[in-house]
Amino acid sequence: MGRAKLPRKSTTIDMTAMCDVAFLLLSFFILTTKFKPSEAIAVTTPSSVSSKVAPNKDFVLITIDKDGKVFLTIDDKQKRETIANSLNATKNLGIDVPAFKSANFIGAPLSGLKSFLAISEENRKGNLLPGIPCKDSTDNELIVWMQVVNEAYAGAKLDLLLKGDNLAKYPAFKNVLVAFKKNNIQRFQMITNPENAPAGSELYKKSMSGEKQEN
């Protein structure tokens, strides 16, 4: 019996189409990746088991770097303008409102705010700046800042975040808390890196049994 001979097929596949798809996806991901904007203030945050994602817009962020220097970031540009105007009105600082509006963070005493805003954006580096004075309860300009922030956010929801460095000492943190308490701010969130609950702990058992974390 003569069996019909199957024609031998080539094993090479045309990769061009696959290559096209791969690179299309690659360019998509490269373009959509939002790289961390070069941090002007270097901070390594501690980790926690909290699984709640930090808000990434319309926040007010207070940063404590490893030397305990305090910086303030206000995400909302409109609020920045309000704050600059109210500072000018109450403290008579004569700050440049457009410059304040474009400043990504504040890291100088009120008296040096004018010269701080005169520095170009690229040269504002956390390690070179004095930070907001927040030494103890008497010399604590953060109280003033939180007050104006509070006024600017009156009626609106204030997402207050605190981002501290691993190596920052506790007094720096405490002085920030003092500034919060003085302004009747009792709720805030601390930015951390996510980590898993240690195996065997109660929270671990809870999350294993499907209970949702409450916070």
Added chain:
Amino acid sequence: MAELDTSGGGHKKGPGVKKGKKLSTRVDLTPMVDLGFLLITFFIFTTTMSQPTAMKLILPDDKVKPEEQNKAKESGALTILMGADNHIYYYEGQLKPDASNFLSASYNGENSIRDVILKKKEYVRSVAQDPTNPEKDLVIVIKPSSTCTYKNVIDILDEMSINVVKKYALVDIFDIEEQLVKKSDEAAKSSSN
């Protein structure tokens, strides 16, 4: 009229002139695809993994009068004190004048603060009068000394959520405790040298 030579540069094929070997235009794209997908995976992972999380903390109101404040039962109270160089101390109930119940623990490993908290929890549960809410009396007081770091504070607050402690408070340290922490820190330092 002469025809235009479109073949360009002296490749006029005459009889007996050897033809240049025609090279295949096909390139093996497999390594390129490999690389492409490797980069894709890299970008996929980096875009989703770096979301910072936030832990919530609610501060107590300082303006509440002392008589309106919640009183903690002595049997259910555990005070944790943090010192320099990741040292950690604790005492149960009230600090005795001779500081005999002032003990040291560690963040992890042997004699960890987690075990201390769990033991305390166990104890509170065993003496609880109200079976519906056996952990009602458990209160953990966190007192960071001025030498401890922000990381230490976060670690302890995190420990509270790991061990599902419902009641805890971040409280200012007393001078006497601060001194005690300092002394113990120094003692630990000199013994390790």
